[in-house]
Amino acid sequence: MKVNEIFLSIQGEGVSTGFPTIFIRFTGCNLRCSFCDTKYSYEDGEEMSVEEIYNEVKKFKYKRVCITGGEPLLQEDLSKLLYLLKEYEVNIETNGSVDLGKYRLLPNHRFTMDMKVPSSMESKKMIFTNFKYLKDRDEIKFVIGTREDYEWAKEVIKKYYRKGIITFSPVFNKIEPKEIVNWILQDNLDVRFQLQIHKIIWEPDEKGV
């Protein structure tokens, strides 16, 4: 497996925001989102075996892991790693362009599926049939930069939503958070708004936090 970084921080995004979490960031992505804050993960990294990664994770005292990237579902051995992490609470961040049909996650493991909106320039690659595999504990995430993105997200929810927690968040520094919040409340949408808190706690472009 090709690993870009492994670090301990607090979860800065999504439904477990604020909890101490061990991050495993894999190298390589099949998309090139316009706003991607992790471009350094496209190429840089070192080969590690599943066992080596697990041994690094075990050095930390926490039992919560976030698997991200890059796109972690491009890693062939991911299912083996998930098996070793069977005692851990695991969140896998995925970009909506990889078929989730072949994964059978443990009850303490879940997906955050990010549906890429038009301003990402990658929305045409989204696989909408993935919605049928999601469970109540999974997260469906929309990172919004424009009103068009917001309207697109609303349509996608109306058409495909079955189960899971929906979150809306702003593209960092591209749009005022309160703009999105106002739209949500005007439309009576029952979605969870969130900010990337690690970019408030640390410098926004700091690595390894």
Ligand SMILES: C[S@@+](CC[C@H](N)C(=O)[O-])C[C@H]1O[C@@H](n2cnc3c(N)ncnc32)[C@H](O)[C@@H]1O
């Ligand atoms: C770096 S990606 C890695 C996982 C996977 N490739 C994906 O896109 O979901 C992790 C999360 O960071 C979000 N993200 C990346 N750049 C961002 C930005 N500039 N502002 C807000 N969120 C951003 C992505 O939308 C995604 O939800």
Ligand SMILES: Nc1nc2[nH]cc(C(=O)O)c2c(=O)[nH]1
């Ligand atoms: N603190 C912190 N929380 C995060 N949640 C998801 C992240 C990611 O890059 O996928 C991330 C990250 O890079 N840092």
Ligand code: SF4
């Ligand atoms: S899918 Fe994720 S890692 Fe890949 S370019 Fe988009 S935000 Fe960046």
Ligand SMILES: [Mg+2]
């Ligand atoms: Mg990040």
